[in-house]
Amino acid sequence: ASTLGASAAERGRYFGVAIAGSRLSDSTYATIANREFNMVSAENEMKLDATEPNQNQFSFGAGDQIVNWARNNGKQVRGHTLAWHSQQPGWMQRMEGSSLRSAMLNHVTRVATYYKGKIHSWDVVNEAFADGSSGARRDSNLQRTGNDWIEAAFRAARAADPAAKLCYNDYNTDNWSHAKTQAVYRMVQDFKSRGVPIDCVGFQAHFNSGNPVPSNYHTTLQNFASLGVDVQITELDIEGSGSSQAEQYRGIVQACLAVTRCNGITVWGVRDTDSWRASGTPLLFNGSGQKKAAYDAVLAALNSG
Numbered sequence: 246a247s248t249l250g251a252s253a254a255e256r257g258r259y260f261g262v263a264i265a266g267s268r269l270s271d272s273t274y275a276t277i278a279n280r281e282f283n284m285v286s287a288e289n290e291m292k293l294d295a296t297e298p299n300q301n302q303f304s305f306g307a308g309d310q311i312v313n314w315a316r317n318n319g320k321q322v323r324g325h326t327l328a329w330h331s332q333q334p335g336w337m338q339r340m341e342g343s344s345l346r347s348a349m350l351n352h353v354t355r356v357a358t359y360y361k362g363k364i365h366s367w368d369v370v371n372e373a374f375a376d377g378s379s380g381a382r383r384d385s386n387l388q389r390t391g392n393d394w395i396e397a398a399f400r401a402a403r404a405a406d407p408a409a410k411l412c413y414n415d416y417n418t419d420n421w422s423h424a425k426t427q428a429v430y431r432m433v434q435d436f437k438s439r440g441v442p443i444d445c446v447g448f449q450a451h452f453n454s455g456n457p458v459p460s461n462y463h464t465t466l467q468n469f470a471s472l473g474v475d476v477q478i479t480e481l482d483i484e485g486s487g488s489s490q491a492e493q494y495r496g497i498v499q500a501c502l503a504v505t506r507c508n509g510i511t512v513w514g515v516r517d518t519d520s521w522r523a524s525g526t527p528l529l530f531n532g533s534g535q536k537k538a539a540y541d542a543v544l545a546a547l548n549s550g
């Protein structure tokens with residue numbers, strides 16, 4: 246096929262993109278997003294600060310703009326994200342203990358219920374593990390409510406929207422030998438053994454020269470999949486340019502295609518100029534909306550085999 250979404254669909258997978266609602270009025274942006282992708286993530290509009298700016302006062306307008314755009318254009322939606330230490334509204338940042346636990350679970354329940362039936366996969370919990378070699382949980386107000394906060398969030402999400410796939414999502418979990426990867430793996434293994442409802446693991450996949458695509462990436466994806474969860478590449482971007490960048494993108498797509506349970510890839514923005522990264526050219530389209538070598542490599546990888 247001739248687009249990322251259609252080519253991925255032929256391989257039983259989706260190809261998604263993060264959308265910023267404020268950019269949908271840019272016709273170049275919207276045209277590319279609509280043509281190429283069949284899954285959409287809200288870059289910021291479904292996060293905690295956006296959806297519950299005041300406690301128990303929910304605000305779905307910005308999220309709805311993206312969800313409605315996706316559905317009107319025949320695309321599915323990944324929900325991002327229900328529980329996270331970052332981008333919390335001020336009232337939540339100031340909470341702790343059992344009242345924070347209750348507020349977090351209320352948030353998960355209310356947001357997942359509101360979007361019930363419209364979400365392919367939810368990033369239920371985002372970025373809960375520490376960087377570095379400790380393999381520990383990240384310290385946060387949510388973590389300080391008790392180590393079981395993650396499973397509590399997953400159980401609340403399952404109860405609210407039983408049809409949505411429930412994912413744990415994180416970054417720097419790409420290299421199989423890293424302590425953070427191993428720690429997330431052990432959590433998923435534990436959840437599966439105890440019947441905690443988890444269906445998928447999201448690998449953000451933000452790469453740059455200091456954090457290159459590891460040679461054991463396929464091993465990482467396969468080992469998680471072997472636990473009985475789907476794996477998804479959820480926020481892909483790779484700093485660089487030309488054939489070097491293109492080959493790294495190709496390797497990511499090939500690694501996903503080699504794992505039966507790797508069921509989708511999402512890039513974290515449309516054009517280089519839409520990226521959250523202040524510098525660099527990490528995406529598949531240049532600032533003018535033209536396809537880069539990285540795009541051609543991704544499309545070719547999807548269409549071969």
Ligand code: G3I
Nearest residue numbers: 263288289325331332371372416449451480513520521522
């Ligand atoms: O909307 C306000 C605007 O009103 C204000 O004038 C402006 C001034 O700073 O800020 C705007 O909000 C910004 C928002 O993006 C929308 O543009 C925030 O400051 C800025 O922090 C926020 O950055 C987002 C970042 O998450 C925040 O953590 C990025 O767009 C978004 O791409 C990025 O996405 C994250 C994933 O959610 C999780 N994984 C990592 C990934 C990249 O950091």
